[in-house]
Amino acid sequence: MTVARKTLLRSFFARSPERVAEDLLGAVFVHGRSIGTVVETEAYLGEFDPAAHARFGQTARTRVLYGRPGFAYVYQTRHHVCLNVATSVRGTPGCVLIRALRPVRGIAAMRSRRGVDDVWRLANGPANLCQAFDVRLIHDGVDLTRGAGPFFREGEPPTSFYRDERIGISRARRWLLRFLSAGEAVSRPPGPRARLI
């Protein structure tokens, strides 16, 4: 039987990006009829993080990061969008990038939106999962703790996970801020410097 899971509240996101990124593993992302389990996340620490968008300070693009935690920061890169959650307290622009989801429900619609058949390739990347779960630029600034629109629910934390280097960035590459549930299909398997937790 299925257990009723609580929606992740403001207090969950009002912590450091690292803690939120770790605890988001195993959580459930819900957007309409599309449901998936978080299996890969990445933490961005704020203005002092050379790889973070917030390194430029507050701009039109990064305004959500400076607001309250638990709001969606959706940005566009080339032809794709990526989904982040603002963390920490107001004025502290840390966030967590959602890098991979394991599809649980609504798979037919995900296949249709992605044009891909293989379930494991439906949401195995930050831009792919946005396409699969129909997350768009209009969701930038949406409150993810309301249970209306996209939101997160409690789930089963992985029995073990990896900490590894972040991906797709040139600065602060060696910081171990990528979190991967063990034994899941992620955007990229753990590398040589990964630590099993």
Add this chain to the structure above:
DNA sequence: CTTACGATTCCC
């Protein structure tokens, strides 16, 4: 205004 450059993805 012009230029540089991606928190990506998919294909060769």
Add this chain to the structure above:
DNA sequence: GGAATCGTAAGG
């Protein structure tokens, strides 16, 4: 390894 292709941020 490289191209696609556009918004954001920096520089003049």
